[in-house]
Amino acid sequence: MASPLPIDQLCRALEAEFDRDPRGPGVPKLLSRYQADHEDWRSWTHFSQERYTRNLVARCGSYELLLLCWEEGQESPIHDHADQRCWMGVLQGELEEVHYRTPAAGGIEQGRVQPFQAGQVAFIDDGIAFHLIRPRGGRAVSLHLYSNPIDTCRIFCADTGRAETVAMGYHSVRGQLCAGDDPAVIREQVLAGTWGA
């Protein structure tokens, strides 16, 4: 029997970590070890000139792991994380994170801007800030871990702070393109182990 891919070994370790403690205190170390030692993620990357891509690696009850692929000049909307916890590990290139908050009086305020290089791990939740992510100086690839999985989130207008709830989709699942397929159907199939069967 073929040995599991390093990224699948990472997934098992993440599941065990969230079983042990749902806050995931050991997650940064697990992500940074994987980032330092492995490149199997490269075969699952897909880039698009239209927008950055969200590529599903794994999803279970406690978490969702995605590879995000960024072309130069692309950026995420300002968004929240639906009361979940989010870790971002940079696999290739450099990413810039911009924090935002929405004051009670209305509008939106920009906070700190921080670069993250390959090998680094960032963390955010809604208590810290909302944020925007974009690559700096060329293409970038990042691992995004959400606990619990996120099906919808809020995005914010950069001028007014007005929020809109949007559904999250996938560009590919475990390397196989699925853009345009219903994300709810994909999620069901992934959870049932029947996706791509």
Ligand SMILES: [Fe+2]
């Ligand atoms: Fe985010």
